[in-house]
Amino acid sequence: MLAGLFFFNKNASNQAKVVQEVVAEELDREMAITIESGMTFSIICEQAGVDYALMNDILASAKDIYDLSSVRAGKEIKFIFDKDTDQFKELIYPIDSEEELYVSKNLEGVLTAERKVIDYEIKIKTVEGTIDSSLYQSALDQNIDIRAIIELADVFAWTVDFGMGIRVGDTYKFIYEERYRDGKYIMPGKIIAAKFINDGKIIEGYYFYEAVDGNGKIIEGYYHPSGESVQKIFLKNPVSFKYISSGFTTGLRYVEAFNVSTGHRAIDYAAALGTPIKAVGDGTVSFAGWSKAGYGNLVSIRHNSVFSSNYAHMSKIYVKSGQSVSQGDIIGTVGSTGFSTGPHLHFEMVKNGTKVNPMTIEIPSDKAVSAEKMEEFKNSIIQWQEQLN
Numbered sequence: 579m580l581a582g583l584f585f586f587n588k589n590a591s592n593q594a595k596v597v598q599e600v601v602a603e604e605l606d607r608e609m610a611i612t613i614e615s616g617m618t619f620s621i622i623c624e625q626a627g628v629d630y631a632l633m634n635d636i637l638a639s640a641k642d643i644y645d646l647s648s649v650r651a652g653k654e655i656k657f658i659f660d661k662d663t664d665q666f667k668e669l670i671y672p673i674d675s676e677e678e679l680y681v682s683k684n685l686e687g688v689l690t691a692e693r694k695v696i697d698y699e700i701k702i703k704t705v706e707g708t709i710d711s712s713l714y715q716s717a718l719d720q721n722i723d724i725r726a727i728i729e730l731a732d733v734f735a736w737t738v739d740f741g742m743g744i745r746v747g748d749t750y751k752f753i754y755e756e757r758y759r760d761g762k763y764i765m766p767g768k769i770i771a772a773k774f775i776n777d778g779k780i781i782e783g784y785y786f787y788e789a790v791d792g793n794g795k796i797i798e799g800y801y802h803p804s805g806e807s808v809q810k811i812f813l814k815n816p817v818s819f820k821y822i823s824s825g826f827t828t829g830l831r832y833v834e835a836f837n838v839s840t841g842h843r844a845i846d847y848a849a850a851l852g853t854p855i856k857a858v859g860d861g862t863v864s865f866a867g868w869s870k871a872g873y874g875n876l877v878s879i880r881h882n883s884v885f886s887s888n889y890a891h892m893s894k895i896y897v898k899s900g901q902s903v904s905q906g907d908i909i910g911t912v913g914s915t916g917f918s919t920g921p922h923l924h925f926e927m928v929k930n931g932t933k934v935n936p937m938t939i940e941i942p943s944d945k946a947v948s949a950e951k952m953e954e955f956k957n958s959i960i961q962w963q964e965q966l967n
């Protein structure tokens with residue numbers, strides 16, 4: 579029997595390619611066990627028919643990669659037994675969504691363990707919608723995997739405030755990868771291209787992998803059709819859409835906006851107690867502790883010689899003065915400490931010593947696509963642009 583399944587294979591290179599999967603006539607015996615809470619590795623081995631000595635060998639060979647004595651409930655562990663001898667051949671355990679532990683036995687009976695990148699089959703999907711109440715609700719209404727919507731919000735986290743900045747009638751359309759294994763849908767993968775029309779303004783972002791720099795750092799990101807980066811030095815909102823959508827049914831809302839006439843030069847976000855707060859940009863913590871000025875637990879971050887940001891009324895602080903932080907790092911949680919009537923985040927942006935409106939200030943963009951790669955980038959987005967427009 580020859581079963582040909584055509585999918586895009588994401589792994590080998592960044593360029594999607596078509597692969598053919600061939601299923602051999604005779605198969606090794608495979609046993610998949612879904613780990614339940616309270617299940618130890620020895621219970622799992624017992625169920626799989628793996629004896630005590632072999633279990634210890636597996637544990638020992640895997641220990642530098644993953645400690646199998648602390649397997650996690652909800653994951654699926656696979657045992658492969660040889661089709662001729664029915665002897666143990668392989669164990670596969672998912673470390674996270676990207677990597678797996680492989681323990682295999684060679685013909686001499688020696689076990690080796692390795693870490694492998696999970697080779698998902700990739701399907702390309704396009705979805706679109708119009709917002710009636712919230713982005714979250716729109717995704718639910720259309721049965722869009724909410725994890726894909728969270729990714730979408732992350733792509734535009736520098737330009738659109740998905741907590742409060744969206745309007746009824748805003749539209750979105752995006753193309754993304756869906757990850758499958760053995761024909762079964764697992765999770766959304768990377769967003770390839772996205773378009774968001776926010777309050778009449780069109781924002782487009784296209785994924786582009788540029789290169790690996792001298793330090794081994796991957797240069798990739800989302801770029802406007804012009805090649806300018808979608809990313810900016812500051813995030814639009816210190817509370818991620820991910821936290822707004824996960825269980826906060828009422829969503830995030832303004833308690834008070836930036837208002838020069840009333841003297842409230844900050845944005846107040848009402849959010850559930852304990853909601854994580856992110857650093858909007860890279861910087862150094864210049865203050866972390868109790869403020870005597872009514873701010874309660876306060877964190878201040880100095881981003882550069884021009885900008886700093888303040889986060890007040892926090893319930894918990896996770897950073898220390900002098901510490902450097904990266905954009906998106908969780909610095910603490912929403913609270914109601916100091917002069918505050920309920921859980922909210924009082925957020926201030928300071929430019930050259932003056933409090934400025936974080937919603938309207940011009941924020942510098944990250945690095946654009948390099949001149950050498952610009953033509954390649956422009957060619958790579960043509961097909962996606964056609965699909966989006």
Ligand SMILES: [Zn+2]
Pocket residue numbers: 834842844845846924925
């Ligand atoms: Zn305030």
